[in-house]
Amino acid sequence: MLTFVIRRLGSMAVVMLLVASLVFVIVRVIPGDPAAVMLGDLATAADIAKLRVALGLDRPIAIQYAIYLKQILTGDFGRSIFFNQPVVEAMLSRAELTLLLTLMAVTVAMAIGVPIGVVAAVQRGRRLDHAMTAAAMLAASLPSFWIGLTLIHYFSVQLGWFPVAGYGSPGSVLSERLRHLVLPALALGIPSSALIMRFTRTSMLDVLGEDYIRTARAKGLPAALVVLKHALRNAAIPILTVIGLTVAVLMGGAIVTETVFALPGVGRMIVQAVLYRDYPVIQGALLVVSAIYVLINLAVDLLYAVVDPRIRY
Amino acid sequence: MSAVPNVAVPGPKRSPTMLLLRRLARRRIVVAGLVVLALVVALAVLAPWLAPYAPQRMQVAIRLRPPSLTHLLGTDEFGRDVLSRMMHGARLSFLVGFLVVVVSTIAGTLLGVIAGYVRRLDGALMRLTDAMMAFPDILLAIALLAALGPGLLNVVVALGVVYTPRIARIVRAVTLVLREQQFVDAAEALGATRTRIVVVHLLPNLISPVVVQSTFVFAYAILTEAALSFLGVGIPPTVPSWGNMIASAQQVMHQAPWLVMAPGMAIALTVVALQVVGDGLRDALDPRLRRAV
Secondary structure (H helix, E strand, O other): OHHHHHHHHHHHHHHHHHHHHHHHHHHHHOOOOHHHHHHOOOOOHHHHHHHHHHHOOOOOHHHHHHHHHHHHHOOOOOEOOOOOOEHHHHHHHHHHHHHHHHHHHHHHHHHHHHHHHHHHHHOOOOHHHHHHHHHHHHHHHOOHHHHHHHHHHHHHHHOOOOOOOOOOOOOOOHHHHHHHHHHHHHHHHHHHHHHHHHHHHHHHHHHHOOHHHHHHHHOOOOHHHHHHHHHHHHOHHHHHHHHHHHHHHHHHHHHHHHHHOOOOOHHHHHHHHHHOOOHHHHHHHHHHHHHHHHHHHHHHHHHHHHHOOOOOO | OOOOOOOOOOOOOOOHHHHHHHHHHHOHHHHHHHHHHHHHHHHHHOHHHHOOOOOOOOOHHHOOOOOOOOOOOOEOOOOOEHHHHHHHHHHHHHHHHHHHHHHHHHHHHHHHHHHHHOHHHHHHHHHHHHHHHOOOHHHHHHHHHHHHOOOHHHHHHHHHHHHHHHHHHHHHHHHHHHHOOHHHHHHHHOOOOHHHHHHHHHHHHHHHHHHHHHHHHHHHHHHHHHHHHHHOOOOOOOOOOHHHHHHHHHHHOOOOOHHHHHHHHHHHHHHHHHHHHHHHHHHHHOHHHHHOO
């Protein structure tokens, strides 16, 4: 187990170094001159040259890369041009919303996807299975921003059950803020529930064909017990994997959903950063989101051993 | 790997293509998907001739009219005909989807074959795809567009980069299997060069998995392009793309819900059709691929 964890951490470090290098390439090499962008159209050539020196942009690219690696290793992600505060601070002050939204959306996706997948597998080949599989395909094909706008139209504007947009007034109680996140979480979670449903169904079908399921049925155990305890538990590993993947998809989706619902989270900050060419923020967002993704994958790998005691690394 | 069936077929001469088409035709849902795609492509290609109005023609007197006989899908906030704009939007979505498939298929196949066939490079190339796949699709696309600037070609480049690792991973997996096959050993024993083995022996066997995967990439590309345009970092807002139409309809959707409904449904229908066809192709070409990544 320990050697596995160490080896896994090693390959994770390699991937993170590559991620950081890719981010460096995207942010520093492709675009024109960040100094000119930062200063805007009115800047003189002398101003730009001065800022280039201050930012270290006049130095060789290899040196710039080394400085960049040192900075991110020490947690220094630079300063946002548009928000005029350190990138880490800007992200942390918006993290609560995005975290809650992602958690709620994962819950929505699991709450819809897993039970429907189980039912579809048990009903394999029957009408209910076909209907659910078709519904899942449709759900996966709808743009999440479209789902969001439709939910706003019916549940906020026409029925008035939920706020149209925003995150409540500053300092409002948690339940009030959560109420603002219900529709966004649905818009974000529904497309992903389709993926979870498909994986649950496939994984359950594999397990339901096993001998021990027949044995359990033959000895007269209630059908619900066989399906939920004997089958679902053993089908859990692929489902866990896809839920881990889903979190990454949702972090990306949050960018769109937060824009639809005008939520002041990290996702919306990223869109604003792109529109204002705020490179430090884009760079920080890329690094943080990919690090979270890599960590989730690690966590999922380690969870396998918990879910399935037969797995010993 | 090819479409050669493992059951005896009556009649001596049947090309693999014919067999594939027959297998596809047997599944009604796949036929339906193909029909939908053909219809949307036809509407898109023929939009300049078939569309009832010019997509940019504004008639402020009839703004925000609900669907009627003269304007089948109603009019938008500038009195432009929604149906005509949708047809022109389809051109754009399909163009982007198609070009993204071309870019990511070429790049992905190249990377995947090299990783799968040249052992020394495998580790490095696969870690690179790991790193690229550590970014959510849309975030990587947005970051690339921030660097490249908006515009159709840049959207294609960004999405091409985003979806290249997906193709590369599949191609590598299949190449790893192919490389151990006897016909590759035989070719090597006969002194074929690496290039010849890749071009003559590997690439033809990679066509099926790549085609299947590229239908899904097509679908994802259409969805992601819509999201990018919606966010305002994709296709310039003056161009009627499905994503742009939804974005601009946002302000008036409570008076005119059809403005959001119509393009949303068009996206969903197209993406569903692509996925159905992709699933059908996968089953028809190679049942063993059914469970691949």
